[in-house]
Every structure is written in structure tokens, then in C-alpha cells.
Amino acid sequence: MNELADGVSATDMPLVQMRGITKSFPGVDALRDVDLDLYAGEVLALLGENGAGKSTLIKILGGAHAPDQGSLQVHGASEVIAGPVDARRLGISVIYQEFNLVPALSVQENIFLGRESTRWGFLGKRQERAHASSLFKRIGVVVDSDKLCRSLSVAQQQVVEIAKALAVESRVIIMDEPSAALSPREVDRLFAVIRELKAQGIGILYVTHRLGEVMEIADRAMVLRDGEHVETRSVSGLTREAIIEMMVGRRLSEEFPKKPAAIGGPRLVARNLKRGAAVKDVSLEVHRGEILALTGLVGAGRTEAARLIFGADRMESGSVNLDGEKLAIRNPRDAINAGICLLTEDRKQQGLVLGMAVIENFGLPNMRRFAPWGWISQLRERRALDGHVDRLQVKISSRYQQAQTLSGGNQQKVVLAKWLERNAEVIIFDEPTRGIDVGAKYEIYQLLNHLADQGKAILMITSELPEALGMADRILVMREGRINGEIREVATATQEQIMELAVE
Amino acid sequence: MKRLFSEYGSLLVFLLLCGYYSVVTWSEQHPTNAAAGRSLAQSIIARHGVQSDTLIIVRDTVADRVFAKAISSELTELGGHVRETVFAKAPVDAGRALRRISSDDPLEAVATHHAGTQWGPLKVDRLKRLANQLSLPQVPKVHVPESYMWPSFLTWSNILNVFKNNADIAIIAIGMTMVIITAGIDLSVGSLLALSGVISAVMIQRWWGGEDAGLGGLIAGCLIGAGICALSGTLNGIMVTVCHIPAFVVTLAMMMVARGLALIIAVDYQSFLSGGGTKGTPEAVKIDHEAFGAFSNGELFGIPNPILLTLLLYLLAHILMTNTPVGRYIYAVGGNREAARLSGVPVMLVLIFVYTLCGAFAGLSGVMDASRFEGGRPNAGELYELRVIAAVVVGGTSLAGGEGRIFGTLVGAGIIAIIQNGLNMQGVATYEQMVVFGSLILAAAMIDQLKKSDWALRIFELPQRWIKKPRQGETPR
Numbered sequence: 001m002n003e004l005a006d007g008v009s010a011t012d013m014p015l016v017q018m019r020g021i022t023k024s025f026p027g028v029d030a031l032r033d034v035d036l037d038l039y040a041g042e043v044l045a046l047l048g049e050n051g052a053g054k055s056t057l058i059k060i061l062g063g064a065h066a067p068d069q070g071s072l073q074v075h076g077a078s079e080v081i082a083g084p085v086d087a088r089r090l091g092i093s094v095i096y097q098e099f100n101l102v103p104a105l106s107v108q109e110n111i112f113l114g115r116e117s118t119r120w121g122f123l124g125k126r127q128e129r130a131h132a133s134s135l136f137k138r139i140g141v142v143v144d145s146d147k148l149c150r151s152l153s154v155a156q157q158q159v160v161e162i163a164k165a166l167a168v169e170s171r172v173i174i175m176d177e178p179s180a181a182l183s184p185r186e187v188d189r190l191f192a193v194i195r196e197l198k199a200q201g202i203g204i205l206y207v208t209h210r211l212g213e214v215m216e217i218a219d220r221a222m223v224l225r226d227g228e229h230v231e232t233r234s235v236s237g238l239t240r241e242a243i244i245e246m247m248v249g250r251r252l253s254e255e256f257p258k259k260p261a262a263i264g265g266p267r268l269v270a271r272n273l274k275r276g277a278a279v280k281d282v283s284l285e286v287h288r289g290e291i292l293a294l295t296g297l298v299g300a301g302r303t304e305a306a307r308l309i310f311g312a313d314r315m316e317s318g319s320v321n322l323d324g325e326k327l328a329i330r331n332p333r334d335a336i337n338a339g340i341c342l343l344t345e346d347r348k349q350q351g352l353v354l355g356m357a358v359i360e361n362f363g364l365p366n367m368r369r370f371a372p373w374g375w376i377s378q379l380r381e382r383r384a385l386d387g388h389v390d391r392l393q394v395k396i397s398s399r400y401q402q403a404q405t406l407s408g409g410n411q412q413k414v415v416l417a418k419w420l421e422r423n424a425e426v427i428i429f430d431e432p433t434r435g436i437d438v439g440a441k442y443e444i445y446q447l448l449n450h451l452a453d454q455g456k457a458i459l460m461i462t463s464e465l466p467e468a469l470g471m472a473d474r475i476l477v478m479r480e481g482r483i484n485g486e487i488r489e490v491a492t493a494t495q496e497q498i499m500e501l502a503v504e
Numbered sequence: 505m506k507r508l509f510s511e512y513g514s515l516l517v518f519l520l521l522c523g524y525y526s527v528v529t530w531s532e533q534h535p536t537n538a539a540a541g542r543s544l545a546q547s548i549i550a551r552h553g554v555q556s557d558t559l560i561i562v563r564d565t566v567a568d569r570v571f572a573k574a575i576s577s578e579l580t581e582l583g584g585h586v587r588e589t590v591f592a593k594a595p596v597d598a599g600r601a602l603r604r605i606s607s608d609d610p611l612e613a614v615a616t617h618h619a620g621t622q623w624g625p626l627k628v629d630r631l632k633r634l635a636n637q638l639s640l641p642q643v644p645k646v647h648v649p650e651s652y653m654w655p656s657f658l659t660w661s662n663i664l665n666v667f668k669n670n671a672d673i674a675i676i677a678i679g680m681t682m683v684i685i686t687a688g689i690d691l692s693v694g695s696l697l698a699l700s701g702v703i704s705a706v707m708i709q710r711w712w713g714g715e716d717a718g719l720g721g722l723i724a725g726c727l728i729g730a731g732i733c734a735l736s737g738t739l740n741g742i743m744v745t746v747c748h749i750p751a752f753v754v755t756l757a758m759m760m761v762a763r764g765l766a767l768i769i770a771v772d773y774q775s776f777l778s779g780g781g782t783k784g785t786p787e788a789v790k791i792d793h794e795a796f797g798a799f800s801n802g803e804l805f806g807i808p809n810p811i812l813l814t815l816l817l818y819l820l821a822h823i824l825m826t827n828t829p830v831g832r833y834i835y836a837v838g839g840n841r842e843a844a845r846l847s848g849v850p851v852m853l854v855l856i857f858v859y860t861l862c863g864a865f866a867g868l869s870g871v872m873d874a875s876r877f878e879g880g881r882p883n884a885g886e887l888y889e890l891r892v893i894a895a896v897v898v899g900g901t902s903l904a905g906g907e908g909r910i911f912g913t914l915v916g917a918g919i920i921a922i923i924q925n926g927l928n929m930q931g932v933a934t935y936e937q938m939v940v941f942g943s944l945i946l947a948a949a950m951i952d953q954l955k956k957s958d959w960a961l962r963i964f965e966l967p968q969r970w971i972k973k974p975r976q977g978e979t980p981r
Contacts, residue, residue, distance in 0.1 A: 312846060336848040350846050353839035355906045364836055364847040367829035376827050418847070 013076050015040050015172055015203040016061070016092070021070035023056055030056040031067070034229045036222065038172060038203040043194060045218035045235070046207045047247055049437035052224040054207050058174050061205070062094035063087035075171075093165030094174040097181075099157050103150035108132040110149055111164050135163040140196045141189070154298075155186040162193060173197065174205040179213055180434065183298035183463070184499065191217050209437070210464070211240050223247055247438055256470025257442065259449045263473060264288030267457040268340070268426045270309055273318035278304040280481035282318075286426065286457035291448055293472030294461045296502045300478040302461045303345060306428045309459075310342040311335040322426065336365055339425035343415050345434060345461075347408070351415045354404035358396055359385050361403050362418045369421070388417035392447065409440030416447065427451060428459045433467065445471055465495040477501035513951070514900050514915045521919060525926040526655040533654040534618030536567060540649035541574030545582065548613050548647050554583040558613045559605055559644070561598045561620055564591040568617075575615050587611065592623075599625030602634060602644075611644040618648055657929060664808055670921035671810035672697065672869035673888065674914060677895045678821045679737075679862030681913040684896050686838040686858055687905025688751040692740065693866040694888030695762035696733040698881065700870025702766045704729030705789035705880030706773050708796065715792050722796055729874075730867030736762060737863020741856030751859075759889065763882075770882035788879035800875035810872055814914075817865075822910045834858060839906030894941060895920050898948040920944070 018036040022029075031053045038044050048054050059065045063084040072079050074090045081087050087094070101110050108128050117124040117131075132145040141159050149157060158178060165173050179187045194204060194217055206218060214221055215235060222232040223246040230246050244255070268286040273279055282305045286292045294302050308315040311329040320327045322338055329335045332342075344350040352361050363370050363381050370381045385399055394413040396406065403411060412432065419427060432448070433441040448471060452458055462468050468475050475487040477498055485501035487493045548558055560575050562568035569591070576586045587609075590601040602625055605611060620626055625634075626646055635643040656662065667674075676693045683690045704725045708714065712721025736758060743754040767786045774784025791797075802809050825831035833854045836844040845851045866885075874880045899916025901908030923944065927937050 310846075332846050333848045333850060342846065344846060349840070350842050353836045353843050353847075353906070355839045356835060360832060360835070361847075363832065364844070364849060367832065371829045374828050374830075376829065376832065 012039055014038055014073075015075065017073040017076075018061075019071045019073075021057070021060060021067045021072075023060060023065060023067045029227050031060075031224075031227045034070075034224065034227075036229075037232075038205055040171070040201045040203050041198050042219045043198060043204045043206050043217055044232075045214040045221040046205055046224070047211075047214065047221055047243060048224035049247055049439060052247075052437075053227040054224055055176065056227075057224070058094055058176060058205065058207060061087065061092055061172075061174060063092075088168055088170075091169060091171035092174070093168065093170040093172070094176065095158065095161045095165065095178065096176050099161055101149045101157055101160060104148060106146050106148055107143055107152070107160050107163075108145040110160055111135070111145075111167050115168070131167070132163065135166050138166060138196070138200065139163060139193050141193060153186075154181045155183075155189065158182075158190065159193065162197070170202070172203045172205065174207070176207045177209065177435075178206070179208065179210060181298070183300075184502070185297060187213070209435075211243050212466075214243065215240065244438060255442075256467070257445055257449065258471055259453070260473065261289040261291075261449070261452040263290045264455065267323055268309070268459070269321040270305075271319045271321075273305055273308045273320075274316045275304065275308055275313060276316070278481055279308060279315075282308075282478070282481070282483055284459075284476055284483065286459050288455050288457060289452050290473045291452050291458045291460055291471055293468035293475045294459060294478060295463065295465065295468045295475060295498060296478035296484070298463060300502070301481040302478050303430055304481075305478070306342060306430060306459065306461055309335070310340060310428060312342065336422060336424075339423065340428070341365075341419035341422060341424035341426070342428045343412065343419070343430060343432065345430040347411045347415060348404075352403040352411055354402065356403060357400040358403055358406070358414055359399040361414060362388070362421065365418055366421050384421055385417070388420060392417055393443065407437075407440070409436045409444070412436060412440075412444060413447075424456070426457045426459070428461070430461045431463065432460060433462075433464070465498050468498065469493060469495065514898060514912055514919065518915050518919050518922070521922050521926070522658070525657040525922065525929070528926070529655045529657040529929050530653065531656055532651050533656065533659070534651045535649050536571045536617045536619075538570055538574040540617075541571045542578040544615055544647060544649045545575045545578035545584070547650075548579065548615060549582045549584050551645070551647070552584075552612050556584050556612050557587055557609075558584060558615055559587045559602070559611055560589040561592055561601065561614060561616045561626070562590070563619065564593050571617065595623035595625055598623055599630075602626075602631075603638075606634065606640060606644065607638055610640045610642060612642070614644050614646045616646060616648060618651065621646060621648055657926065662925070664811065666921050666925045667811050667814070667918070668808040670917060670924075671808075671814045672872055672885075673891055673895060673920070674814045674917040675817055675869050675872075676862070676865050676888065676892045677899075677913045677917050678817055678910065679858070679865035680892045680896050681899070681901050681908055681910055682821075682825070682834055682858040683751075683862050684838075684893075684901050684903060685834055685905060685908045686855055687841075687903075688744065688855070688858070689755065689893070689903075690737075690740065690859060690862045691752065691755040691889045692736065692758035692762055693862060693869075693892055694885035695759045695766065696736055696863055696866035697870040697873060697885035697888060698766040698883065699736075699762045699769075700729040700733045700867035701874035701880035701884055702729075702769050702773075702789055702870075702882050703732055703880070704871050705791050705874050706769055708791055708793070709773070709789060710776070717793060717796075719795065722793070726871040729880075730864060730871055733762075733867025733870065734860050734864035737860040737866070738856060740863065741859030744859065745852040745855045766880075766882040770880070786882045788877065788881040789874075790879040791874065792878065796875055797878050798875075800872050810876075813872075818910060818914050825910050830854070830857065835906060891920060891941070894945045894948075897945055897952070900948075900952070902952055903949070916948075 014037040016036065016038040018034065021031055021034045023031040034057060036057070046054050046057065056065060060067050061081070063081045063086050066082060072081065079090055081090065102113065105113065111132050112128050117127050129145055136143050139159060139162055143156055143159055149160065152160065162173065178190060182190060197204060208214060218235050220232055221235050221238060221243060223230040223243070225247060264287055266285045267288050271283045273282040278301045284292070296302055307313045308318070309320055311332045311334050320329055322340065327338050329338065348354060359381060362385050363376070370376050382399060389396060392413045394410050394417065396410065403414065406414065432444050436444065448458060448460070460472065469490060472490055475490060475493065475498065476483050477485045479502055487497060548556055558579060560572050562572045572589050576589055579586050587605060590598060592598045614626065616626060624630055631643050680690055680693065707725035707728050708717050708722060712725055740754050740758055743749050744751045770786045770789055771784040773789050774787055775782060778784065800810055804812055825834065833844070833849045836849055837851050837854050841851060870884070873884045895917040896913050897903065897916070898919050899912035901912060923940065924937060927940060
């Protein structure tokens with residue numbers, strides 16, 4: 001896997017060479033003296049905790065930010081990227097996590113948006129279609145270019161983004177966490193595409209949190225920490241632990257601090273949940289003090305099943321019991337009143353009202369406690385929040401700070417705080433550590449342990465198999481809307497075992 | 505500092521406007537209140553001595569009667585003599601009175617006000633002629649209260665008038681602010697105002713005996729009128745939440761339905777009055793009832809009732825929005841509906857509540873309108889929805905939802921009222937005013953956008969960056 005990296009490293013001229021890049025924002029030094037070399041035909045993984053400066057660096061390359069200092073060479077010539085247009089002219093394309101696709105336009109319209117080929121003022125649709133299909137052929141993927149983008153899966157949209165980049169003759173493609181929303185199988189397909197691009201001499205800067213992917217796809221890994229360039233090394237000699245150490249600057253004794261809790265009787269019992277094609281038949285039990293991992297491929301119906309338990313969607317049939325009592329859950333309010341809560345995967349869209357203050361978000365489900373007579377007791381609310389901020393070590397500058405200014409990990413903690421205040425007994429975590437940096441991940445894991453210790457029942461939906469294996473007492477694997485298997489002996493289980501249950 | 509400007513920027517605009525109009529309307533003031541009357545009496549005594557003989561001539565209006573009474577009582581108290589007080593309906597009356605009285609016994613002084621001196625019979629040359637004709641020993645001297653320079657805009661009576669006349673807009677704007685904070689809109693308020701006024705008026709006239717209606721009847725009629733509007737608001741809310749129809753469409757429909765109903769009821773009432781023989785016309789449903797009129801035209805501690813009511817409602821609404829769960833929920837639903845729902849907020853109830861409240865406030869304003877004009881007017885409140893929305897937007901509430909302050913809206917309503925008042929004083933016609941208001945809404949919306957995009961911040965930072973570094977760059981949030 002490393003021949004290319006070795007083959008290109010010394011002699012060839014880098015596609016992109018950055019030297020001494022420095023960028024500061026008011027109050028923060030985002031990047032200090034960072035160097036970057038990206039060669040043709042290689043995959044360079046860009047690693048670092050959240051806030052390490054990864055996104056600032058790619059935004060500088062993409063023309064969204066201008067560096068305060070530093071030089072940039074593309075194909076050996078000094079260049080200045082003053083805006084996205086310059087980046088495109090220089091053959092640099094960035095595929096951000098949020099795609100830049102117009103949902104209501106077709107694939108080919110999106111690919112050629114802003115650069116439509118016209119003949120006498122009319123669109124050359126046939127020409128565009130031919131061009132689009134040649135692009136997809138280059139990538140090695142079949143996508144119907146007449147389909148509307150909103151009808152495509154995330155993986156397909158990503159392919160369209162890649163085709164867009166190729167359509168402007170990009171020599172450098174920057175991918176920002178491309179695998180975040182993909183199932184393992186889709187990730188494999190993405191890797192095939194990346195290898196294809198590599199073979200065509202395109203340089204790829206691959207930003208990710210997932211170390212397993214780095215080992216699999218990257219030739220070299222570049223690690224940033226607190227805005228500084230730690231090291232760039234060939235992946236072949238690296239271990240997972242070595243990368244983590246470079247990223248966090250300290251050795252984590254264990255990536256997963258699993259502490260087995262005393263597991264009691266069943267608390268949450270869901271039977272034969274059903275809704276549409278996503279959830280066909282799901283039954284599960286979560287016991288007192290247990291962390292149950294629910295895993296499977298994206299689209300297997302895990303989140304959908306959890307939403308049924310929480311009442312976010314109406315179930316067509318099925319029942320939910322808590323501590324032996326049958327619950328009639330018609331909406332989230334009912335579930336919350338019963339003591340069930342859900343920490344959604346998408347904190348920004350579903351977990352928090354971003355424009356509201358931390359304390360207002362915190363109080364939202366707890367109005368009965370803080371305002372028993374219809375008058376919010378600010379004092380009670382503040383005291384309760386302060387208690388949770390201490391216990392969960394939430395880093396906020398003020399209680400009245402807007403939720404959107406918090407980092408992912410702290411947002412997650414605020415969401416957790418509001419549910420803990422509500423005395424939630426069953427806590428459903430949907431991808432609890434997605435988009436959270438390694439250090440904060442560790443804290444979240446410790447919290448999971450702590451909650452289990454208190455006798456809460458925890459259902460953890462996760463796509464990251466090491467997380468499931470490292471943290472859960474029991475693992476359920478879903479496939480196509482059903483529970484396809486259960487792993488009781490987690491300590492001895494392997495990722496392969498889970499994958500076998502998740503796929504055919 | 506930045507927060508102060510973004511939160512209270514509209515207040516600053518309000519004060520600047522007040523200052524501007526104070527300067528522009530700086531002019532000679534001719535007081536006609538009781539205090540002016542007393543000081544006039546004193547100056548008459550000072551000029552003519554205690555044996556003076558004075559004729560008071562004023563117009564036949566409430567304010568002038570107060571003025572005249574103050575003069576005569578002060579005069580008698582100081583030992584002077586009031587020959588007679590004339591309440592002239594027209595200048596001719598003043599002339600006749602002068603002729604009649606002067607022929608008996610020569611007068612020394614005539615007390616009137618600035619408006620009176622503009623009348624023909626009280627002009628100096630006419631008085632001289634009169635003295636010649638009747639060969640009086642002396643020409644009667646006309647006394648008026650001393651005038652002084654002061655902005656016409658900044659008089660107590662003008663300010664009270666402005667706010668009193670815009671109380672209905674301000675009250676509806678409370679409900680509209682809440683609706684807009686939930687990222688909705690309510691276009692039906694103007695029509696609901698008319699519907700409420702007409703229904704209340706018809707109820708009182710036909711069911712509770714019109715002029716002879718007791719207090720209970722009046723209250724019941726008004727409650728029914730306003731209640732029907734609240735129910736219409738509830739219906740709006742249900743359509744928006746349960747049926748998932750956009751608020752714009754639902755309330756646009758309600759706007760037309762309510763206006764139509766108001767006209768139908770008014771027409772029907774007219775045909776009822778004429779015995780059912782003829783088809784009616786959409787005229788106002790008259791109510792001739794003193795107590796009913798007092799609701800809007802009366803005052804307490806010298807401040808008109810509508811202003812007191814407005815302030816009270818704003819205070820209550822502010823408390824609701826800042827200190828109760830309902831307020832918290834309203835902001836949350838507007839800020840992120842899905843996150844609010846998943847946090848256990850009863851989103852549907854919250855939405856239905858705000859639309860109901862908005863309808864109820866429109867209904868209340870309708871009752872106020874009927875009381876003020878002594879009748880339910882089916883054409884009342886036309887285009888009010890736009891003025892109300894303008895007040896809310898100018899007050900700093902974002903149409904995107906989730907943000908806004910109740911008192912901001914009060915300031916916004918104040919700004920709109922003052923601009924209108926100022927334009928009227930400057931003699932700007934209604935059509936030009938529409939252009940001004942349209943531009944005002946646009947400006948407010950632009951400021952809202954500027955605040956969001958931190959342009960102001962960037963503009964402040966621009967010079968620093970030029971000094972530091974000529975390269976172009978971007979300021980992050």
C-alpha cells in the first residue's frame with residue numbers, strides 16, 4: 001500500500017507545498033508555522049483532535065480563509081489563494097462534510113452548476129450527460145445523472161461531489177471526514193474510488209477521526225495538535241496507539257475505560273417495534289446498569305428504532321415497558337415523563353436550540369421542576385446547571401453563552417445535563433462520540449460507565465465497532481430493520497463477528 | 505457595548521427620531537390650558553387693576569370651556585369682574601356679543617386665546633371701528649396668554665395623542681411578536697379587528713338594548729367579539745400545526761374570510777335597522793353609549809385608557825416571555841422546532857397558543873376601535889397587518905424566528921407611530937407616507953441581516969487590517 005508514497009516522496013515535486021502557515025483568529029492561534037507537502041498520487045491523512053487546526057488548514061487551501069503568514073506553492077509556482085475561485089483555478093477542490101449540492105437539481109445539473117455548457121444560449125444537455133458519465137466511469141461508479149440529488153444516498157452524493165471536483169480538472173481533492181455518514185460497506189466503496197483517483201495521479205488530503213481508515217487508505221499521516229504540526233510520517237511504520245499518542249500528546253492507558261457495572265433486571269423492554277420499511281421487527285431489553293450497544297450498517301434501522309422508543313416517530317405496532325410497566329408513548333413528551341431520553345446523533349439540528357443560551361437549553365425539559373407555579377425560578381435553574389457543569393466538567397464561559405458557540409463535546413455534555421436533571425432512567429445515546437475529539441471521547445466513555453454504575457439502563461447506538469466492543473456489556477446487531485444477532489461475550493468478540501451479523 | 509447597540513439599537517433610533525421631530529417642529533406655542541388661563545387672569549388684573557371688567561370669548565369646545573373657567577375663577581378670586589363668558593360657535597357670535605355688551609357699558613378687557621385673535625371681530629382695526637361706531641371712551645383691549653417657543657411635537661397632548669391613536673397597533677404587535685418568534689406570521693389581524701368591532705357592536709345593539717345596555721351587557725358583547733377573534737386565532741393555529749399548512753396561507757385565507765364576515769354582518773345590521781325592506785350598506789354599526797365610549801376615550805390619572813392598557817399588556821407579555829415556561833417554549837419552538845419537540849416541548853400547543861393570543865389581541869383592539877369611534881366599523885384595520893409586522897420587525901424581532909424582545913416591539917411601534925405623526929405634522933400626504941414606511945421596513949430587515957453577518961464588526965476592523973496587512977482576508981465569527 002505504500003509503494004506510491006515511497007516512490008514519490010523524495011524526487012518528485014509536490015503538488016501542493018505549504019510553508020510556515022500561520023493563522024490566528026481573535027483570541028485563538030488556529031495554526032502556527034505549519035508545513036504541508038502533498039504529492040501526486042498519494043493519500044495524505046490529516047489528523048488531530050477537534051480544534052487542532054485541521055479545518056482551518058483545509059479552509060486556507062480551499063480559499064475560505066487567508067493565512068496571516070506563510071507561503072504556498074502549487075506545481076512549484078508560488079501562488080496566493082484569495083478566494084474559492086483561486087482554489088478552483090489552481091485545481092484544488094474541497095469536499096466539505098456538508099455537501100454543496102442543490103437538492104432539487106439533478107446530478108448532472110449539479111456537476112455543471114455555474115459552468116453549464118451552452119450552445120447559442122441553450123443548455124447542451126446531451127453533451128453534459130456524456131461528460132458526466134465519462135466522469136463517473138473515471139471514478140468507477142454508476143450514478144444515474146438524471147436523478148435529483150435529494151433522492152440520492154449520502155454515499156452517492158459524495159460521489160457526485162467527487163465528480164464535480166473532477167469536472168473542473170482538480171489535481172488536489174480535499175475530503176473532510178468523508179466516511180462520517182457512511183456505512184462500512186459504503187466506506188469500502190469510497191476507498192475503491194480513492195484508490196482509483198490515486199492511480200490517476202490525484203493528490204488526496206483526507207481528514208478523519210477514524211484511525212482504522214488511516215491505516216487502510218492513507219500513505220502518509222500528518223498530525224496537528226493545538227495548531228502546530230506534530231509530525232508527518234509514513235503510515236507503514238505506524239500503529240494505532242502511536243497515532244493516538246501523537247494526536248493527544250499523552251498515552252491513553254486504555255482507549256476505552258470500560259468498568260463493568262452490576263447488571264440487574266430488565267428495565268426497558270421493547271417488543272416487536274414496527275414502522276414502515278426501516279423498522280420491521282425490533283425487540284430488545286436493556287437491564288439495570290447495562291450498556292447495550294446497538295450496531296449495524298447505516299440504514300439498518302437503529303436510529304429509527306430508537307426514535308420509536310422515544311416517541312419521536314409513531315410506531316405502527318409494538319410495545320414499550322419500563323420497569324415492568326407498560327408505557328403509552330405517543331410523543332417525546334410522554335417518553336420523557338416516563339424517564340426515557342434520547343441524545344440524538346445530530347446535536348446541532350435535534351439536540352439543542354443553538355441560538356438559545358446554555359441555561360435555557362438546559363431548562364427546556366425541566367420546566368416542571370424549575371417552574372412549578374408557572375414562574376421560572378432562575379436561582380434553582382442556575383444552581384442545578386452549576387451542579388451538572390461541575391460534575392460533567394462542561395467548559396462554558398458563561399451560563400448565558402449561546403449553545404452554538406460550544407464545541408461538540410461540550411454540546412453533548414449540555415444535552416446530557418438536561419436529561420440527567422430530568423432524572424432519566426433509560427438513556428439512549430445515538431452515536432455519542434461522533435464528531436468529538438479523542439480527549440472528550442474518553443470523558444464521554446467515563447460518563448457512560450458512571451451512569452451505568454448508578455443503575456441507569458443505557459442503549460448506545462454506534463457505528464464504530466471498536467467503541468461497541470470496548471464499552472458495551474452486550475451487543476445487538478441490526479440488519480434491514482431487524483435484530484440480526486446478539487453478542488453476549490463482548491470481551492472475546494471481534495469486529496469480524498459483528499460484521500458478519502451486520503451484512504448478509 | 506456591542507450588545508447594548510444590538511439590543512437597544514431601536515431605542516436609540518426612537519430617541520433620535522424624537523429629537524429630530526422636536527427640532528423640526530420648533531415653533532410658537534399658544535397655550536390654552538387651565539394654567540394659561542390663570543396666568544392670563546393675573547396679567548389682566550395687573551394691567552387693569554382689580555376694578556377691571558372683562559369679557560371672555562372662547563370657542564364652544566371642551567378644552568376651551570376649561571380654559572374659560574380657569575380665567576373667570578382666577579379673576580373673581582383676585583377681585584376682578586367678569587362681565588360674561590361667550591362660547592362662540594363661529595366668529596360672528598363673538599362680534600354680536602361684543603356689540604351687545606359694549607353698548608350697555610364700555611368694556612376694558614377681552615380675554616381670549618390665540619385662535620380667537622384670528623377672528624375678524626377681535627382684530628384691532630375692527631375693534632377700533634366698533635368703538636367709533638358706539639363712540640366708546642376706549643377701545644377694549646384683547647388679552648391672550650403669552651406664547652412661547654417649543655416644539656409642537658414635544659407637547660404632552662401631542663405625545664399622548666400619538667400613543668393613544670396607535671395603541672391598537674401596539675397591542676396587536678404583542679401577539680404578532682410571539683407568532684413571529686415561533687417563525688410564523690399572522691396576516692389576519694387587521695380583518696379580525698374589524699370583525700371583533702362589528703360583532704361587539706351588533707351584540708350590544710341587538711341583544712343588550714343599545715343605549716340602555718347595562719355594564720354586564722357591554723362586557724358580554726365585547727367578550728363575545730374578542731372571543732370569536734381568539735377562536736379564529738385558534739383555528740389558524742390548528743391549521744398551521746395539525747394540517748401543516750404554511751402560516752402565510754392560513755392567515756391570508758382568514759384575513760379574507762374575517763373581512764368578508766365583518767362586512768356581511770354590518771350590511772345585515774343595516775338592513776335590520778331599515779326593517780329588512782332594503783339591502784343594507786356596509787356602514788359602521790353605531791353605538792350611542794357613554795360608558796362604552798369611555799373605554800377608549802376616557803382617562804385615568806390624566807393618561808388615556810388605551811395607553812395604560814397597552815403598557816399593562818406589554819408588562820404582562822414581557823413577564824410571560826422571560827419568566828415562564830411558555831415564553832421559554834415559544835423561543836425554543838422558533839429557534840429549532842425539532843430540537844424543542846425532542847426536548848419534550850408541546851410544540852403544537854405552543855403554536856396554537858400564540859396564534860390564539862394574536863387573535864385575541866386583534867379582537868381586543870377591535871373593541872377598542874369600536875369604543876373610540878363609537879361604533880363597529882367593518883372597514884377598520886385595513887392594512888393593519890402590515891403596520892403591525894413593520895412594528896415587530898423594526899423592533900428587532902427576526903422573521904426567521906427564535907429571536908426578539910417584547911419591549912423591542914413596543915419601541916418599534918413607537919417608532920412607526922412617531923414617524924407617522926411627524927410626517928403628518930410636516931404635511932406629508934398619505935401616499936408619500938406609504939413609501940416612507942415601506943423603506944423603513946426594508947431598512948429594519950437589512951439591519952437585522954447586518955447584525956447576523958457581523959458586518960458592523962468587520963467595518964470596525966477594516967482600518968486595523970489595512971494598517972496591519974494589505975492582503976485581503978476574512979474575519980471569522
